[in-house]
Amino acid sequence: MKNMGRALLLAGLMATVLLTPTVRAQTGSSPDQAKAQQAREALQAGDHATAIRLYGELVETNADDLSFRFGLGQALYFAGQVDSAIEHLERVRDASGGPGAVQYVLGQAYLEKERFDAASAALDAAAAERPDIVPLAFLRAELCYRIGRSEVAERRLRQVIAMQPDWDVPHLRLGALLLDEGRAAEAVGPLEQALQLQPANVDAALLLAGAYTNQERPEASVAMLESTHEALPDSLPILLALSFTYDKLSRAELLDAMANRILELAPGHPGAELRLAQQAELRGELEVALGHIRRADAGYGRAPRLMAGTSAGAEWDVRSGEAPEALRLMADLRQQLGADTEARRIAERLVAEYPRYPNGYFLLGNMMLRGGEAEAGREYLARFKQLTDGRVQTGLGANFLESDESLVQATAAFERAIAIDAKDARALIGLAETQRRSERPNEALEALERARTMGAEPVSWYTNYILALGAAGRTDAAMSAWAEATQLDLQLPYDVTVFAYGAVDACRF
Numbered sequence: 001m002k003n004m005g006r007a008l009l010l011a012g013l014m015a016t017v018l019l020t021p022t023v024r025a026q027t028g029s030s031p032d033q034a035k036a037q038q039a040r041e042a043l044q045a046g047d048h049a050t051a052i053r054l055y056g057e058l059v060e061t062n063a064d065d066l067s068f069r070f071g072l073g074q075a076l077y078f079a080g081q082v083d084s085a086i087e088h089l090e091r092v093r094d095a096s097g098g099p100g101a102v103q104y105v106l107g108q109a110y111l112e113k114e115r116f117d118a119a120s121a122a123l124d125a126a127a128a129e130r131p132d133i134v135p136l137a138f139l140r141a142e143l144c145y146r147i148g149r150s151e152v153a154e155r156r157l158r159q160v161i162a163m164q165p166d167w168d169v170p171h172l173r174l175g176a177l178l179l180d181e182g183r184a185a186e187a188v189g190p191l192e193q194a195l196q197l198q199p200a201n202v203d204a205a206l207l208l209a210g211a212y213t214n215q216e217r218p219e220a221s222v223a224m225l226e227s228t229h230e231a232l233p234d235s236l237p238i239l240l241a242l243s244f245t246y247d248k249l250s251r252a253e254l255l256d257a258m259a260n261r262i263l264e265l266a267p268g269h270p271g272a273e274l275r276l277a278q279q280a281e282l283r284g285e286l287e288v289a290l291g292h293i294r295r296a297d298a299g300y301g302r303a304p305r306l307m308a309g310t311s312a313g314a315e316w317d318v319r320s321g322e323a324p325e326a327l328r329l330m331a332d333l334r335q336q337l338g339a340d341t342e343a344r345r346i347a348e349r350l351v352a353e354y355p356r357y358p359n360g361y362f363l364l365g366n367m368m369l370r371g372g373e374a375e376a377g378r379e380y381l382a383r384f385k386q387l388t389d390g391r392v393q394t395g396l397g398a399n400f401l402e403s404d405e406s407l408v409q410a411t412a413a414f415e416r417a418i419a420i421d422a423k424d425a426r427a428l429i430g431l432a433e434t435q436r437r438s439e440r441p442n443e444a445l446e447a448l449e450r451a452r453t454m455g456a457e458p459v460s461w462y463t464n465y466i467l468a469l470g471a472a473g474r475t476d477a478a479m480s481a482w483a484e485a486t487q488l489d490l491q492l493p494y495d496v497t498v499f500a501y502g503a504v505d506a507c508r509f
Helices: 005-012 030-045 048-061 066-078 082-096 100-112 116-129 134-146 150-163 168-180 184-197 202-214 218-231 236-248 252-265 270-282 286-302 323-336 340-353 358-370 374-400 404-420 425-437 441-452 458-471 475-487 494-500
Strands: 306-308 315-317
Touching (some): 030 048, 030 066, 066 082, 100 116, 150 168, 202 218, 270 323, 340 358, 358 374, 458 494, 475 494
């Protein structure tokens, strides 16, 4: 949804007369006016290349004509040449005194380039001239949303909805904002309205499914996703969401059908192959299950396991959490089919590739015991117990983290997990979060530095690192970490957005 603004302008700006006399053509021959008419028609029709060519020729021969340069700026913007568009639009603004139409397009261009201060000034100027334009009102709300000014964004979005209640996008954006703030119950209404207005809106459907899940309404989630699937039968995100939901609800036949449909659209999709393998094993179809799980393993193998960081030698673990389960099931299936040697080889590979996956040690330890390697088998089973006990405590800590009133219990659980296994990166990050939220940011930073080299998951690590640095008053370091996360294209929580854009002079009222 980030770049929805250009489409809004095409729908709203072109139909709205905002040009003041200072931006109209000042002079020009009949041939120029004919060419200008052709350029306007091309722009209206979405033929941006033609509009750029014609307006460019007009600007070359009529350098002082602001209407031609404004037309060129619009055409460049709509064609995605935003920097060039800004150059021309700024010249029109400065020469004309900045009428609303110019500020409208210029503000959107600034917004797309994330020049938020400038975007706010331009859009506010445009709104002062024409506050009744709904897409403009939305863009002003969108800017506030982007920089974490949730209170102002919510108020402006509700004003947009009041202005045009049959437009689905503001409802969707309001629902997303409420979810970002942890207000899932309040988000349900706007998201339901967005989907009612546009049944083929994938973003609304997925966000609404998340809101329903948060409210423990799985049947509502299933019904809504199935309805959206009817409208969009080839939408892979909807199919994946339905597959996940059917799996959670143990609806085997529907899960099989959904997984097969996913494979039609995305052959070899490892998650779909894994689910088909699991269902086939439950039915006793071991050879069928083995075929699926081999394809799942191959699919997970094609995906990156590590993501390089921004500094030399830095790496982050980005492997799918399902990948080790695929290997475990493959080893188990080979064992059930009597191929013990191959099963042992797969189990050894599982432990080597996923040394923090408990079930690998359980599987291999039992194989060793059955093979007469009692001492080694017991060692592997002891490691299984250690990892499992640590996971129990880490999971308990994560549950306590859901409430600020349970931070003491969360801290204790994470500390128990770390006492069991000092290299548990997830527990270290959890402990750091409890320390940060308990106003002990320096302790949080110490825990995060320990976790940095332990195969930490990057999103949760950077989230807590940036916020802890900010809480410790180390703003420059926090913004450097934010830049790293942006460079890695990490999608961090809204709390980080609020912090990162706290100094932007916009949306203060």
